[in-house]
Amino acid sequence: MAIADPSNVTMNLPRRDARDKLLGRTRYTVDRMLPRMLHAAILRSEVASARILKIDITRARQMPGVRAIALSEDAPGMHGIGIADHPLFASGVIRFHGEQIAAVAADTYEQAQAAARAIEVELEPLPIVLTMADALAPGARLVHPDWKNYEVLFEGGARGGNVAWEATVVRGDTEAAFARDDVVVVESCFRVGRQNHVSLEPRAVVASYEDGRYHIETSTQVPWTVRNMTAKLLGVLASQVHVTVPPVGGGFGQKFDCTLEPYAAILARKSGQPVRLVYSRQEEMLTCLCRENAEIKIRSAVTKSGDIAGREAVVLMDCGAYGGEQIFLTTMTAHTLGGNYKLGSVKLASRAVYTNTPPNGAFRACNGVYNTFALERHTDEICQAMGMDPLEFRRRNVLGDGDLGATGQVFEGDVLGPMLDRMEKLREASHSKEPLAGGRLYGRATVVGTWFIFVGPSTATINLNADGSATLITAGVELGQGTMVQALPQIVAHELGIHPNDVIVRNADTDAAGFDLGVGGGRTTVSVGAASLAAAADVRNKILHTASELLQTQPERLVLRNGRVEIAGIEGSGMTIAKAVQHAHRLTGPVVGSGSFTNPGVPAMPGCAAGHFIDAIDIPVFNVHDCEVAVDPDTGHVEILSYKVVQDVGRALNPRAIHGQIQGGVTQGLGYALHEEHTIGEDGCIRQDSLETYRVPLALDTVPVEIDLYEGAPSIGPLGAKGAGEVPILNPPAAVACAIANATGCRVQQLPLTPPRVLGLLLGREPAVELPHIKIVSQLAAGLPPAIDLTPFRADRF
Amino acid sequence: MSLRLVVNGEDRVSRAEPLTPLVDVLRDEFHLTGAKVACREGFCGACTVHIDGQPVVSCLVPLGMVEGREVRTVESLAAAGELSPLQRIMEEHDVVQCGMCFPGILMVLTSFFREHPRAERGEIKVALVGNICRCTGYERLVDAAVALAKRS
Ligand code: FES
Numbered sequence: 001m002a003i004a005d006p007s008n009v010t011m012n013l014p015r016r017d018a019r020d021k022l023l024g025r026t027r028y029t030v031d032r033m034l035p036r037m038l039h040a041a042i043l044r045s046e047v048a049s050a051r052i053l054k055i056d057i058t059r060a061r062q063m064p065g066v067r068a069i070a071l072s073e074d075a076p077g078m079h080g081i082g083i084a085d086h087p088l089f090a091s092g093v094i095r096f097h098g099e100q101i102a103a104v105a106a107d108t109y110e111q112a113q114a115a116a117r118a119i120e121v122e123l124e125p126l127p128i129v130l131t132m133a134d135a136l137a138p139g140a141r142l143v144h145p146d147w148k149n150y151e152v153l154f155e156g157g158a159r160g161g162n163v164a165w166e167a168t169v170v171r172g173d174t175e176a177a178f179a180r181d182d183v184v185v186v187e188s189c190f191r192v193g194r195q196n197h198v199s200l201e202p203r204a205v206v207a208s209y210e211d212g213r214y215h216i217e218t219s220t221q222v223p224w225t226v227r228n229m230t231a232k233l234l235g236v237l238a239s240q241v242h243v244t245v246p247p248v249g250g251g252f253g254q255k256f257d258c259t260l261e262p263y264a265a266i267l268a269r270k271s272g273q274p275v276r277l278v279y280s281r282q283e284e285m286l287t288c289l290c291r292e293n294a295e296i297k298i299r300s301a302v303t304k305s306g307d308i309a310g311r312e313a314v315v316l317m318d319c320g321a322y323g324g325e326q327i328f329l330t331t332m333t334a335h336t337l338g339g340n341y342k343l344g345s346v347k348l349a350s351r352a353v354y355t356n357t358p359p360n361g362a363f364r365a366c367n368g369v370y371n372t373f374a375l376e377r378h379t380d381e382i383c384q385a386m387g388m389d390p391l392e393f394r395r396r397n398v399l400g401d402g403d404l405g406a407t408g409q410v411f412e413g414d415v416l417g418p419m420l421d422r423m424e425k426l427r428e429a430s431h432s433k434e435p436l437a438g439g440r441l442y443g444r445a446t447v448v449g450t451w452f453i454f455v456g457p458s459t460a461t462i463n464l465n466a467d468g469s470a471t472l473i474t475a476g477v478e479l480g481q482g483t484m485v486q487a488l489p490q491i492v493a494h495e496l497g498i499h500p501n502d503v504i505v506r507n508a509d510t511d512a513a514g515f516d517l518g519v520g521g522g523r524t525t526v527s528v529g530a531a532s533l534a535a536a537a538d539v540r541n542k543i544l545h546t547a548s549e550l551l552q553t554q555p556e557r558l559v560l561r562n563g564r565v566e567i568a569g570i571e572g573s574g575m576t577i578a579k580a581v582q583h584a585h586r587l588t589g590p591v592v593g594s595g596s597f598t599n600p601g602v603p604a605m606p607g608c609a610a611g612h613f614i615d616a617i618d619i620p621v622f623n624v625h626d627c628e629v630a631v632d633p634d635t636g637h638v639e640i641l642s643y644k645v646v647q648d649v650g651r652a653l654n655p656r657a658i659h660g661q662i663q664g665g666v667t668q669g670l671g672y673a674l675h676e677e678h679t680i681g682e683d684g685c686i687r688q689d690s691l692e693t694y695r696v697p698l699a700l701d702t703v704p705v706e707i708d709l710y711e712g713a714p715s716i717g718p719l720g721a722k723g724a725g726e727v728p729i730l731n732p733p734a735a736v737a738c739a740i741a742n743a744t745g746c747r748v749q750q751l752p753l754t755p756p757r758v759l760g761l762l763l764g765r766e767p768a769v770e771l772p773h774i775k776i777v778s779q780l781a782a783g784l785p786p787a788i789d790l791t792p793f794r795a796d797r798f
Numbered sequence: 799m800s801l802r803l804v805v806n807g808e809d810r811v812s813r814a815e816p817l818t819p820l821v822d823v824l825r826d827e828f829h830l831t832g833a834k835v836a837c838r839e840g841f842c843g844a845c846t847v848h849i850d851g852q853p854v855v856s857c858l859v860p861l862g863m864v865e866g867r868e869v870r871t872v873e874s875l876a877a878a879g880e881l882s883p884l885q886r887i888m889e890e891h892d893v894v895q896c897g898m899c900f901p902g903i904l905m906v907l908t909s910f911f912r913e914h915p916r917a918e919r920g921e922i923k924v925a926l927v928g929n930i931c932r933c934t935g936y937e938r939l940v941d942a943a944v945a946l947a948k949r950s
């Protein structure tokens with residue numbers, strides 16, 4: 001078949017949505033207004049654990065302006081990922097501070113709030129399960145006493161008590177490795193807090209009920225999840241829910257779940273009027289679906305020559321009151337903790353643990369950010385124990401072509417090794433910033449990381465129009481990452497020989513576009529991109545056939561370029577694409593093509609992985625980051641002196657846009673490394689309820705990131721691309737923590753590294769993290785059967 | 799109850815209560831949704847507008863305080879449909895991502911450049927301390943602002 005015009009694949013295509021955003025004209029969900037629109041407010045629990053004795057709405061119903069009130073009986077369904085454990089409204093029991101009890105729609109937001117406050121709720125307090133240590137203690141109160149009766153949506157995870165889900169990996173014989181007499185055993189413990197997305201546009205929705213169907217306009221990353229989940233919760237057919245998505249003001253994973261949409265949908269049906277629900281910043285801070293707090297214990301058996309003979313690890317992930325995304329995310333540990341280095345044998349357990357705290361969710365490079373921090377600090381602790389050079393150790397052990405990942409998948413291509421070489425060149429190209437440290441402690445670290453593209457199903461339709469433009473219809477969403485306005489039109493234009501500006505991209509609409517897993521996990525360029533490329537190929541074939549008849553030339557001899565169908569090698573020959581389409585209208589009808597994509601699936605070693613949603617990764621993405629820091633020994637303040645990134649992008653379709661993603665992702669990672677944290681009070685309430693107490697990076701906190709895009713690693717993505725927006729956040733906490741450990745000589749075990757914590761380390765006042773509730777017991781030493789002690793939980797006990 | 803003010807050069811009358819935050823009047827009553835509400839506490843800067851030429855966070859200004867005064871919002875920056883030089887350079891450098899923070903950032907930098915047209919990078923960053931951007935990591939939009947300062 002004729003080849004596409006190669007001249008316009010890689011380009012710094014500017015965003016088409018920038019101008020309206022700069023003019024203040026873009027209408028996000030928070031800016032939508034409809035005639036007769038009502039405003040909704042949610043009544044939330046102010047205790048973390050209680051039995052509900054009575055809810056009385058008599059008084060609230062009579063309050064001025066009130067049009068509808070929704071309660072648990074309006075949403076009979078339960079939702080979840082893996083396990084349906086989550087009702088829309090607390091029913092019978094309160095499980096976290098901030099849990100939704102009722103929703104009210106009124107003429108104004110103030111009226112809705114006043115009516116919500118007037119709802120009378122009688123509660124009987126119950127004890128709180130506050131921490132994962134509490135949840136796993138012998139005899140702990142169960143957050144979900146009924147866990148056995150919940151609908152299982154995905155089979156395979158071990159469950160029991162307060163362990164919502166467990167995923168395990170066993171490859172090879174770690175016990176034998178740890179028992180060898182020629183190995184050194186190094187054990188490390190780590191703890192991290194919660195990170196809030198702080199998308200500038202909070203979660204927001206406007207719902208209406210028209211012609212017997214719900215229309216939901218929402219600020220989401222996952223229109224199809226919202227459609228299906230809303231239907232499940234409301235107990236209606238999914239086809240009765242229609243979801244459209246205006247431009248989204250930031251997501252970062254927070255909007256990767258259906259959350260507030262069903263409340264607005266119910267109120268719209270009950271009132272017969274459109275209903276707007278927008279969470280306040282305080283609600284966003286207190287119930288955000290954060291990156292979860294986690295605790296990690298890792299130990300490794302390393303030979304004198306520096307090979308990792310065995311590795312065992314347990315990762316505890318706090319899912320809060322409901323399993324949600326964390327159940328799925330237990331899968332990630334195998335790949336983020338087990339996909340970087342060659343391991344002779346490996347045993348991993350990753351558990352989502354219920355507590356009476358606000359539920360957590362997905363956040364850019366979920367689970368990977370803290371596992372990479374833990375793994376890289378552990379790697380440096382190994383090097384320190386063995387007297388090895390950290391860079392040499394990494395070079396020796398990073399995964400290369402033909403090496404096995406944790407679950408036994410065979411990795412393709414040498415990528416991390418050459419990327420380490422590229423980082424060395426980048427380091428050599430500029431002077432060390434050590435002199436800038438002045439009298440402060442100076443440290444530097446180079447770290448590696450493995451992430452992957454969350455692939456899965458997508459579909460696309462393209463109409464080739466009679467004016468020569470193309471309309472691309474997908475359920476992809478533009479969150480700010482740029483894929484919908486840059487990579488996708490570039491891919492389609494490349495295949496059709498037109499300019500990307502002539503590719504119209506339809507906003508997500510579940511009535512127009514087919515099923516899609518949503519925007520997240522770096523999958524838009526890859527999955528939506530591959531589906532779009534397939535649809536464009538379909539259109540291309542059709543137009544070439546039409547033109548070949550008109551031009552009396554074999555389709556194989558025709559090319560599409562510059563908006564024309566030309567005979568290969570004869571510039572200006574043939575006809576415009578518009579002409580060919582107009583001809584097709586008369587001959588065969590309008591030109592339309594469709595394409596679908598799903599991941600082909602990569603095999604894991606049979607029997608290695610249990611309870612995983614993804615046993616092996618289709619598209620690994622690798623990172624090498626380097627950071628220089630100065631630590632003030634008097635205050636513990638850390639300054640980032642320089643930051644460098646070598647990122648595996650497969651093929652950079654829009655290098656400038658990727659640079660923007662890297663600068664932004666690294667900055668978010670530096671925030672998590674240095675000062676962003678939610679902590680939880682004794683009452684189970686998140687302590688930081690505003691942007692005053694939760695500090696995100698400001699302009700003075702950042703440094704320009706030096707970037708080298710590594711191209712050419714294998715990828716099944718369209719034109720060899722990989723998603724580039726998610727992975728930049730993976731490594732900054734690892735790089736910063738390792739650099740601070742090098743600067744101070746202290747054992748860095750926790751994030752964030754705030755001045756008080758760093759000062760505590762320097763003064764020897766920071767208590768060591770020991771995690772006694774996680775036991776990694778050697779079988780031979782203790783005469784016990786499992787190498788990773790699963791107490792207090794083992795599935796077979798329940 | 800009605801109160802007069804000048805918004806983007808036009809005389810306007812608001813019927814809202816004098817304690818209503820200015821940002822709500824602009825957005826809900828005058829449908830000028832350029833100014834964004836992202837915190838309502840003065841910390842994010844997304845709601846920044848000019849009052850008598852000075853940048854202020856409009857979530858903390860009660861309507862009663864602006865009686866008879868001149869308010870300018872991001873919608874006024876492109877006079878006669880032409881992007882301002884600051885808007886143009888941000889577009890040229892392709893630094894916008896989700897865009898929620900830009901109305902506030904543009905209003906802050908517009909008044910800053912009026913007083914410091916040749917500002918250095920460090921000064922520009924200091925001027926931006928009251929504006930949160932969660933997407934870009936600031937540096938590239940600061941690069942664009944520096945390029946504008948160099949031109950003048
Ligand atoms: S909304 Fe006014 S400063 Fe944040």
Ligand code: FES
Pocket residue numbers: 200249250480894895896897898899900930931932933934
């Ligand atoms: S571009 Fe999204 S907050 Fe700045």
